[in-house]
Amino acid sequence: xxxxxxxxxxxxxxxxxxxxxxxxxxxxxxxxxxxxxxxxxxxxxxxxxxxxxxxxxxxxxxxxxxxxxxxxxxxxxxxxxxxxxxxxxxxxxxxxxxxxxxxxxxxxxxxxxxxxxxxxxxxxxxxxxxxxxxxxxxxxxxxxxxxxxxxxxxxxxxxxxxxxxxxxxxxxxxxxxxxxxxxxxxxxxxxxxxxxxxxxxxxxxxxxxxxxxxxxxxxxxxxxxxxxxxxxxxxxxxxxxxxxxxxxxxxxxxxxxxxxxxxxxxxxxxxxxxxxxxxxxxxxxxxxxxxxxxxxxxxxxxxxxxxxxxxxxxxxxxxxxxxxxxxxxxxxxxxxxxxxxxxxxxxxxxxxxxxxxxxxxxxxxxxxxxxxxxxxxxxxxxxxxxxx
Amino acid sequence: xxxxxxxxxxxxxxxxxxxxxxxxxxxxxxxxxxxxxxxxxxxxxxxxxxxxxxxxxxxxxxxxxxxxxxxxxxxxxxxxxxxxxxxxxxxxxxxxxxxxxxxxxxxxxxxxxxxxxxxxxxxxxxxxxxxxxxxxxxxxxxxxxxxxxxxxxxxxxxxxxxxxxxxxxxxxxxxxxxxxxxxxxxxxxxxxxxxxxxxxxxxxxxxxxxxxxxxxxxxxxxxxxxxxxxxxxxxxxxxxxxxxxxxxxxxxxxxxxxxxxxxxxxxxxxxxxxxxxxxxxxxxxxxxxxxxxxxxxxxxxxxxxxxxxxxxxxxxxxxxxxxxxxxxxxxxxxxxxxxxxxxxxxxxxxxxxxxxxxxxxxxxxxxxxxxxxxxxxxxxxxxxxxxx
Numbered sequence: 001x002x003x004x005x006x007x008x009x010x011x012x013x014x015x016x017x018x019x020x021x022x023x024x025x026x027x028x029x030x031x032x033x034x035x036x037x038x039x040x041x042x043x044x045x046x047x048x049x050x051x052x053x054x055x056x057x058x059x060x061x062x063x064x065x066x067x068x069x070x071x072x073x074x075x076x077x078x079x080x081x082x083x084x085x086x087x088x089x090x091x092x093x094x095x096x097x098x099x100x101x102x103x104x105x106x107x108x109x110x111x112x113x114x115x116x117x118x119x120x121x122x123x124x125x126x127x128x129x130x131x132x133x134x135x136x137x138x139x140x141x142x143x144x145x146x147x148x149x150x151x152x153x154x155x156x157x158x159x160x161x162x163x164x165x166x167x168x169x170x171x172x173x174x175x176x177x178x179x180x181x182x183x184x185x186x187x188x189x190x191x192x193x194x195x196x197x198x199x200x201x202x203x204x205x206x207x208x209x210x211x212x213x214x215x216x217x218x219x220x221x222x223x224x225x226x227x228x229x230x231x232x233x234x235x236x237x238x239x240x241x242x243x244x245x246x247x248x249x250x251x252x253x254x255x256x257x258x259x260x261x262x263x264x265x266x267x268x269x270x271x272x273x274x275x276x277x278x279x280x281x282x283x284x285x286x287x288x289x290x291x292x293x294x295x296x297x298x299x300x301x302x303x304x305x306x307x308x309x310x311x312x313x314x315x316x317x318x319x320x321x322x323x324x325x326x327x328x329x330x331x332x333x334x335x336x337x338x339x340x341x342x343x344x345x346x347x348x349x350x351x352x353x354x355x356x357x358x359x360x361x362x363x364x365x366x367x368x369x370x371x372x373x374x375x376x377x378x379x380x381x382x383x384x385x386x387x388x
Numbered sequence: 389x390x391x392x393x394x395x396x397x398x399x400x401x402x403x404x405x406x407x408x409x410x411x412x413x414x415x416x417x418x419x420x421x422x423x424x425x426x427x428x429x430x431x432x433x434x435x436x437x438x439x440x441x442x443x444x445x446x447x448x449x450x451x452x453x454x455x456x457x458x459x460x461x462x463x464x465x466x467x468x469x470x471x472x473x474x475x476x477x478x479x480x481x482x483x484x485x486x487x488x489x490x491x492x493x494x495x496x497x498x499x500x501x502x503x504x505x506x507x508x509x510x511x512x513x514x515x516x517x518x519x520x521x522x523x524x525x526x527x528x529x530x531x532x533x534x535x536x537x538x539x540x541x542x543x544x545x546x547x548x549x550x551x552x553x554x555x556x557x558x559x560x561x562x563x564x565x566x567x568x569x570x571x572x573x574x575x576x577x578x579x580x581x582x583x584x585x586x587x588x589x590x591x592x593x594x595x596x597x598x599x600x601x602x603x604x605x606x607x608x609x610x611x612x613x614x615x616x617x618x619x620x621x622x623x624x625x626x627x628x629x630x631x632x633x634x635x636x637x638x639x640x641x642x643x644x645x646x647x648x649x650x651x652x653x654x655x656x657x658x659x660x661x662x663x664x665x666x667x668x669x670x671x672x673x674x675x676x677x678x679x680x681x682x683x684x685x686x687x688x689x690x691x692x693x694x695x696x697x698x699x700x701x702x703x704x705x706x707x708x709x710x711x712x713x714x715x716x717x718x719x720x721x722x723x724x725x726x727x728x729x730x731x732x733x734x735x736x737x738x739x740x741x742x743x744x745x746x747x748x749x750x751x752x753x754x755x756x757x758x759x760x761x762x763x764x765x766x767x768x769x770x771x772x773x774x775x776x
Contacts, residue, residue, distance in 0.1 A: 022526075025624045038525045041632045102515070109523055113516060127490070128501060135497055137426045138410075220700065227704070236413045241707050244429045298685025302696055311690065312608065316615070319629050 001097035002053035004126045009046040010333040011119060011348030012104035015111070016043065017330050018354045034329060040322040042107045045291050046100045047332050048284040052262035053093050059261050060086060084146035085186050088254035091136035091143075094129035101126045111347055111354075116361040118345040137247060143254070144246040147187065147218065186257055190215050199306045201314060203263050206289040209304040210256035213296065216303035217252045221245035252299065259289060280328050283321055290318045389485035390441035392514045397434040398721040399507060399736030400492035403499070404431065405718050406742045422717060428710040430495045433679050434488045435720050436672040440650035441481050447649050448474060472534035473574050476642035479524035479531075482517035489514045499735055499742075504749040506733040525635060531642070532609075532634040574645055577603070587694045589702060591651050594677040597692040598644035601684065604691035605640045609633035640687065647677060668716050671709055678706045 016034035024031050033039050067082050105112040105119035112119050130136045189211035199205070221242050228238035239246070266285050270278045293300060293314055300306045325332075340349045346357035362368055404422035412419050421427050455470050493500040493507035500507050518524045577599035587593070609630050616626035627634070654673050658666045681688060681702055688694045713720075728737045734745035750756055 024628055025622070035628075036631070037628050038529070038631045038635060042525075106515075106518055106524070110519055113519055127494075130494055131498055131501055136494070137430075141426070220703075224700075224704065224707075234413070240412055240423075240425050241711070243424070243426045244707070245703065247426060294686075296686070298682075298687075298689060301686060301689040302699065308690055312612075315608075315633065316612065319612075319632070323629070 001093040001126065001129065002050045002057060004122055005046055005050040005053065005097050005100055006333075006336040007338060007343060008101040008104040008119060008122050009043060009050060010336055010338055011117065011343060011345045012046070012107050012112070013043055013329050013333045014349070014352060015108050015117075015347040015354060018352050019108075019111075034326070037319065037322055039107060040326060040329075042103050044284075044287060044322060044325050044329065046104055047329070048288040048291075049096060049100055050336070051266075051281070051284060052258055052288055053097070055265040056089065056093075056258050056261045059265065060089060080146055081186055084143045085254075085257065087134065087139040087146070088143035088250045089258070090134060091130075091139040092251060092254040092258065094126065095136055098123065098127040098130055108347055111358070114346070114358075114361075116346040116358070118343065118348070140247040140250040141243060143250040144221075147250070147253070187253075189256070190218070196305050199304060199310050201290075201310060201317070203259075203285055203289045206293055207256065207260045207263060209300055209306070210252070210259055210292070210296075213299040213303045214249065214252040214256045217245070217249040217299065221249045252296075255292060255296070259292065262288060280325070280332070283325055284332075287318070287321045287325065290314050290321065294318065389481040389514065389517065390438045390445060392510055393434055393438040393441065393485050393488055394721075394724040395726060395731060396489040396492040396507060396510050397431060397438060398724050398726055399505065399731060399733045400434070400495050400500070401431055401717050401721045402737070402740060403496050403505075403735040403742060406740045407496075407499075422714070425707065425710055427495060428714060428717075430491050432672075432675060432710060432713050432717065434492055435717070436676040436679070437484060437488055438724070439654075439669070439672060440646055440676055441485070443653040444477065444481075444646050444649045447653065448477060468534055469574055472531045473642075473645065475522065475527040475534070476531035476638045477646070478522060479518075479527040480639060480642040480646065482514065483524055486511065486515040486518055496735055499746070502734070502746075502749075504734040504746070506731065506736070528635040528638040529631060531638040575641075577644070585693065587692060587698050589678075589698060589705070591647075591673055591677045594681055595644065595648045595651060597688055597694070598640070598647055598680070598684075601687040601691045602637065602640040602644045605633070605637040605687065609637045640684075643680060643684070647680065650676060668713070668720070671712055672720075675706070675709045675713065678702050678709065682706065 013034065016039055017032050019033045020030035021033050022030060022036075024035065034043075063078070063082055063085075067078050070076070070078060101119070101123050105117070105123060108117060108119065111117055115121065134142075189208075197208075200208070224242040224245055225235075225238045228241050229235060233241065263285050266281050270281065273281070293306075294311075297306075297311065334350070343349065346361055347354055349357065367373060401422065404427055405420050407421045408418035409421050410418060410424075412423065422431075451466070451470055451473075455466050458464070458466060489507070489511050493505070493511060496505060496507065499505055503509065522530075577596075585596075588596070612630040612633055613623075613626040616629050617623060621629065651673050654669050658669065661669070681694075682699075685694075685699065722738070731737065734749055735742055737745060755761060
């Protein structure tokens with residue numbers, strides 16, 4: 001998903017640097033469409049998301065390798081955690097990538113709809129991933145279920161009843177601690193029982209807030225289930241009836257995880273990078289954090305102390321970030337370093353010769369062999385002259 | 389867009405009534421997948437949205453006819469309004485329809501990805517509409533711009549400066565009233581200056597709240613522009629920098645308009661309908677209203693007095709509505725009354741014989757002419773036996 005996003009972002013951003021349209025100011029030439037802030041809003045998040053997914057994938061691969069070594073030694077401790085986080089990551093990354101690849105395509109207007117842009121084919125490949133190897137909704141419910149169990153001390157089959165005894169992960173954690181075991185690491189934040197805190201717009205503050213959202217949504221979903229059971233539903237029917245909320249809780253968990261992994265991995269890598277590069281990479285992390293804050297505002301307003309003036313400040317910070325990233329946008333996609341043969345796109349080649357390539361493609365059509373097709377002289381012209 | 393949504397919903401809901409998978413309860417047979425609440429969440433909104441769009445389209449057509457008659461008499465009063473509402477309706481309906489048709493496709497799992505389901509082709513047709521005849525972002529900005537002018541008393545070219553003199557539509561209205569003219573009818577709500585009111589979860593209450601959101605978002609966007617101008621940007625650059633917010637304000641305006649038109653048109657038609665039919669159609673309106681309340685929670689929490697307990701009550705109301713609509717779901721798509729030849733889908737025919745049609749399609753492939761293809765005996769078997 002990270003790779004497809006990088007491909008689509010490369011094509012769309014290079015095209016947006018070549019294509020000129022409309023006027024921003026009277027009597028000035030048409031600007032590169034990349035100068036429209038709405039265009040930047042569509043595209044820069046695709047670069048950041050590709051980085052976020054790529055770093056999270058590496059993290060997951062490392063966990064997978066570790067669990068494999070453990071398994072060989074008969075240790076299954078981290079297996080449920082690997083299962084839970086892999087399930088929701090599969091669903092969220094494929095769904096976000098599909099949305100963003102399609103957004104890249106749409107940002108190229110009618111040219112993006114042409115097969116020769118290669119964007120429709122990319123979308124076909126990415127959206128398929130929402131369905132194969134575990135349909136996304138099923139994957140999200142797997143994570144929700146796993147959250148409720150932690151198989152090491154509960155037997156399968158009792159998980160729903162068990163979950164219902166622990167309205168929030170806080171209580172759940174208390175139960176686990178009683179057994180002397182720490183809560184698993186991707187869910188450790190769920191045991192944070194500190195009260196509401198002042199809103200903090202730093203990336204670390206936003207990560208903490210997303211963790212509060214994830215814990216809050218899980219708690220709401222379990223409260224709903226309890227209510228349904230009290231009203232006479234079986235545990236299974238209550239699970240089903242609350243499943244839209246359970247999916248949303250898994251998604252919130254996953255988003256907080258991707259965001260915190262993205263931030264910590266960039267911070268770790270930044271130690272060995274030049275100051276200017278570090279600055280740009282951190283701008284992308286900030287963009288990602290603020291983008292999702294604004295996308296998930298309802299959750300944050302429900303579960304954190306964010307206020308209207310914080311929201312307004314974040315919108316301005318977002319608009320400033322787009323402006324800061326703009327001069328590096330083409331450099332950032334060049335850095336993905338895809339060869340033209342791999343991009344396979346009339347719109348996205350390194351040399352920017354979009355119109356020459358579009359013309360080249362058009363000339364391949366037999367209909368374009370003559371400048372005016374013979375069908376005009378044979379049929380249309382006589383018809384228009386009333387001589388047919 | 390209404391028609392494509394009806395087609396896709398027909399295919400997906402009929403398939404979900406035939407397809408059985410997983411278990412809801414131990415030792416029970418696999419349920420129809422339409423019994424999963426996550427599936428109902430994906431699909432029922434598509435039925436409601438098709439109704440909403442279809443009724444709004446009829447309303448728009450009537451306005452268009454009226455404006456045409458007016459134009460012939462030299463009266464251009466309603467032309468700016470027609471332009472503004474048509475622009476945002478084009479963008480919102482094509483974007484929502486594309487999202488929902490794709491959601492219908494995904495709800496059919498791998499079978500939905502098959503061309504023979506006809507869902508991929510429907511998506512191709514619908515997503516194209518986001519680009520053609522006015523790219524959606526451009527359309528949304530047209531509406532935003534029109535909101536700022538009302539050409540009848542401001543000259544083009546001064547609209548941004550003029551807009552900046554009227555921070556909210558309330559002030560704008562005051563300026564218009566001074567000239568003795570009422571604010572145009574699709575925007576009349578913007579002149580409502582009453583203070584914050586107690587949250588009301590009825591459809592009428594939700595409509596009023598969406599209107600407050602639209603007015604609030606417009607006001608926020610203009611506040612941002614003013615701030616940017618104060619910091620030294622030209623009006624054009626300030627417009628560009630706030631354009632993501634301006635698009636969001638247009639979208640909010642459009643959503644409040646679709647919702648109120650849907651509700652008032654159903655109420656008008658309901659007079660001549662049977663009580664049971666009236667009840668079902670009203671359930672769909674309620675579903676549509678609550679669905680969008682939950683989707684746009686951030687806006688409502690910012691601009692209305694909705695509380696956490698209202699939100700929780702709305703989630704339960706939504707879950708109850710899905711349950712109420714479930715028995716009528718197949719009837720509702722049958723009522724769209726598409727012939728099998730038009731649906732052209734292995735998954736969605738009226739008789740529900742999905743698997744027979746899938747098998748029929750598979751047999752059309754030359755690769756399936758023999759039960760085991762000759763390539764197995766020629767190449768694979770010798771390879772597997774190490775005899776190649």
